[in-house]
Amino acid sequence: MNSFEWTVVGSDIGPLLLAATGEGLVSVVFHADERVRDRALGRLAARLGAEPVEVAPGIGSDVAPGDRAEDGSGDGSRVPADPVLLAEPIRQLAEYFAGRRRDFELPLDWSLSSGFNREVLRELASGVPYGSVVGYGDLADRVGQPGAAQAVGTAMGSNPLPVVVPCHRVVESNGGLGGFGGGLETKRQLLALEGVLPQPLF
Structure with a gap:
């Protein structure tokens, strides 16, 4: 086997x-x-x-x-x-x-994702760099599916490779954090690590 x-x-x-x-x-x-x-x-x-x-x-x-x-x-x-x-x-x-790496250089097995979800996740992995964020709607536009912001949210929720495929960098257009499979506190911590949000005081 x-x-x-x-x-x-x-x-x-x-x-x-x-x-x-x-x-x-x-x-x-x-x-x-x-x-x-x-x-x-x-x-x-x-x-x-x-x-x-x-x-x-x-x-x-x-x-x-x-x-x-x-x-x-x-x-x-x-x-x-x-x-x-x-x-x-x-x-x-x-x-x-440890703050010493901004880009992952790893072979990825995409077999747990397919179709639209895989297309969106691949775009996210290659096109949204460390220290930046993108809106759900903007990501939908990038893969040629304007208006598919909700479907992008579903794709983020199905991400089998969080952190490495950085779904924490996808946020709401109004500035809200949006959802996150690991919980919003985890999303805040990852965005703080990358300098997008301030580090908590304690």
């Missing part, structure tokens, strides 16, 4: 589950506590038709290799393998949260 690598890394916005196939990074999941992690891995396994293989988080993580068993039991008896497919995503995300 095919397999995909996964791990959970610590970040300024909480634990992130990362998953990658041979094609590239395929999923980033916010707030990856045990319950969220297990549910996400079940969905990924079903959608990808592949077996999840845990790897050690390594650099940029709050969890040291060996702290968690491969089966999730936490007794440390089975040390996860070193990352191969996820080594570079782990490194680049650590650099991003």
Whole structure:
């Protein structure tokens, strides 16, 4: 059976589950506590038709290799393998949260997105740089679908690769933050990291 690598890394916005196939990074999941992690891995396994293989988080993580068993039991008896497919995503995300990286240079597996959603997400990834924002309607115009702002919102909600495909940079035309799958506080934190919003005082 095919397999995909996964791990959970610590970040300024909480634990992130990362998953990658041979094609590239395929999923980033916010707030990856045990319950969220297990549910996400079940969905990924079903959608990808592949077996999840845990790897050690390594650099940029709050969890040291060996702290968690491969089966999730936490007794440390089975040390996860070193990352191969996820080594570079782990490194680049650590650099991003440390303020040392503005652009991700990663192969992406788009198999969890299709049609209009994929078209919009690809435009977002390539056309809305670090430290800038775009309106839902403006993004619809960019892909030749004026008036499809609501559909753009749906595409952002379906984004399987948040942070790397920066749906946090899509906001309402009136200046409102709009929605966000990771929660509005997470969106504020990411925009503050990029200098779009002021950093909180405490």
